[in-house]
Amino acid sequence: MRKKRIGVLGCARILDRALFTPLKSLEPLSVHAIASRTKPKAESYAEKYGIPRAFGGYEELLACGEIDFVYIALSNELHTEWAIRALQAGKPVLVEKPICLNTEELRRLMDAQAASGLPVLEGLMVQHHPWQSEIKRMVDRNAYGGLLEVRSQISVPFRDPERQNYRSFPERGGGAFYDFGCYWLQFLQAVLGLEPAGCDAESDFAGPGGCDWTFRASLDYAGGVRAELVASFELPMISRHTLEFEHAVVTVDDFFRASLGTHRMTMRVRDKQSGAVEKLAFEPQNYFVNQLAFFSGVLDGTKSNVPLAQSYERMAVHERLLTLARAKLPGYPPASGEPLT
Numbered sequence: 001m002r003k004k005r006i007g008v009l010g011c012a013r014i015l016d017r018a019l020f021t022p023l024k025s026l027e028p029l030s031v032h033a034i035a036s037r038t039k040p041k042a043e044s045y046a047e048k049y050g051i052p053r054a055f056g057g058y059e060e061l062l063a064c065g066e067i068d069f070v071y072i073a074l075s076n077e078l079h080t081e082w083a084i085r086a087l088q089a090g091k092p093v094l095v096e097k098p099i100c101l102n103t104e105e106l107r108r109l110m111d112a113q114a115a116s117g118l119p120v121l122e123g124l125m126v127q128h129h130p131w132q133s134e135i136k137r138m139v140d141r142n143a144y145g146g147l148l149e150v151r152s153q154i155s156v157p158f159r160d161p162e163r164q165n166y167r168s169f170p171e172r173g174g175g176a177f178y179d180f181g182c183y184w185l186q187f188l189q190a191v192l193g194l195e196p197a198g199c200d201a202e203s204d205f206a207g208p209g210g211c212d213w214t215f216r217a218s219l220d221y222a223g224g225v226r227a228e229l230v231a232s233f234e235l236p237m238i239s240r241h242t243l244e245f246e247h248a249v250v251t252v253d254d255f256f257r258a259s260l261g262t263h264r265m266t267m268r269v270r271d272k273q274s275g276a277v278e279k280l281a282f283e284p285q286n287y288f289v290n291q292l293a294f295f296s297g298v299l300d301g302t303k304s305n306v307p308l309a310q311s312y313e314r315m316a317v318h319e320r321l322l323t324l325a326r327a328k329l330p331g332y333p334p335a336s337g338e339p340l341t
Contacts, residue, residue: 006032011045097182125291156239
């Protein structure tokens, strides 16, 4: 079987962890070309990682007939434009999260995807690991009684004193909620769905450029279940989901670990009455290996792709929560052009 040749747009630091290292475990895939706005940068990556071709412009890579699909690792505000251009060039697309900055952008991308008939996948790597399916089974089967509450914290300390990173620019999708909220919403979507009866959010937006450096959000579901999130660039490093059931507390701790390499994921189940703790373990896996293998299967026709409608549903809730949080700031409503829904 001929290898699928990947064309990479952008020379982001995440590529080593999200693409180059995982590909060592995936014989059917290889990076054939990489593009940057400056050719020397693309050439330096090509030399370092043994990539056959380097381009000094994204258009040049999309015009290359040797590319089977495009991996977009650009700054958030460029995702929509270049995903659409890739589809128009006849290339399927795997694009880093968040796939777009708002529902208006996502509608345009969905139209382009429908016109092309080509697959597009948002790179939310956690969705390709079985721990989420296991939690959904717990909830659906009332394994520990009814679900009462879901508490999530996703925090990674981040400093950018010179404001060179996109995370420090609101107009580029900066802030903690753009970085981490998509993981929370995808988890809730997979386990509970995304049709809350009510929601709330807050942040002081005191990060660089007015970005949210800590963001708190909640969704209230029919039946009384509440899901809460703390997303932060300034709190100690944590990636944790805690689900409180009537008879047990289930914790998925350090759930980003499998994005750092091939690691064993575990969940802890603490019985409320006895205090006994059971550990549920999964075989060592790598999120990014799983993600690339999944998309390869989509291109082969052996797997059904994740519909873009799911990304749209998440983005609609994301926009609503951001709007609610911003509405609490002095001087609201926001400047013209910002999304209000």
